[in-house]
Amino acid sequence: MAEQRHGVGLTGFASMPPVPPALPSSDELEVLVRIRDLLAGRRFALLTGAGLSTDSGIPDYRGPGSPPRTPMTYQEFVKAAANRQRYWARNHIGWSHLRHADPNQGHRAAAELERRGHLTGLITQNVDRLHQDAGSVNVVDLHGRYDQIVCLDCRRTYSRRLLAGMLEELNPGFIDRAKESGLVEIAPDADSTVEDQALISSFVVAVCPACGGTLKPDFVYFGENVPKDRVETSYRMVDDAAALVVAGSSLTVMSGLRFVRHAAKDGKPVVIINRGATRGDDKATVKLEAGVSESLTWLAAELPPV
Helix, strand or coil: CCCCCCCHHHCCCCCECCCCCCCCCHHHHHHHHHHHHHHCCCCEEEEECHHHCHHHCCCCCCCCCCCCCCCCEHHHHHHCHHHHHHHHHHHHHHHHHHCCECCCHHHHHHHHHHHCCCEEEEEECCCCCHHHHHCCCCEEECCEEEEEEEECCCCCEEEHHHHHHHHHHHCCCHHHHHHHHCCEEEECCCEEEECCHHHHHCCCCCCCCCCCCCEEEEECCECCCCCHHHHHHHHHHHHCCCEEEEECCCCCCHHHHHHHHHHHHCCCCEEEECCCCCCCHHHCCEEECCCHHHHHHHHHHHCCCC
């Protein structure tokens, strides 16, 4: 999960071509063959994390070389209007970047694995919707979705694209001024790091068009619980599977780690593909330190039909 930094001048908004995956090395290929043989004839659940989307130009939180991230927590968001102003100013910039991201070969490989009947389901910790864009159907967006917002007061939901228009009307030319400042870096989950505090303090926050309430991205913040129905659906995917494959997640948060522990407790093989250590390594039947896109692409091509 190599660091992906996008910032000075916010270049790349209009076009973010996915990075072609490299071919597996000989050492990686040896482990991939073991994984193929382990999964052959078995349907498995696939759990993906940010390491799958870095090849689409989306930064991750904890990949090797990634800068320290301090995302806003749910408690901070609801506590103060100034925090929400800072968040939405940064998100307005970050969303302008993320909405141009395209699925990479790893996303397409996951869709192919589903199409060929290998998957009981796909659980993703990413909010970028790139799995759906690539053609995956049976997907649990565990942490929600970046392209939707929710009112914390009346619970109505709206498209993020609608909010973008509202924010642009309230803050004409804001993104252009951010580009000109040269003090912005794109961060994970449609966020950004903005050093120009005067720019932040000038930002006007939109309210719910229906009730005037507080709008929040419809994804799970740090310090917020994953909705129960998503967790239950994900457990069913793991229960219906003969194995679990984790691709591109450090499993730092319990929302994903719980499924690794659940599968291991049931005696099911656990495969982890990730650059760097994960909290689930002690439960892994096979651990592969390699790029996620190239590994899933190889497996999609090499796994025999179920």
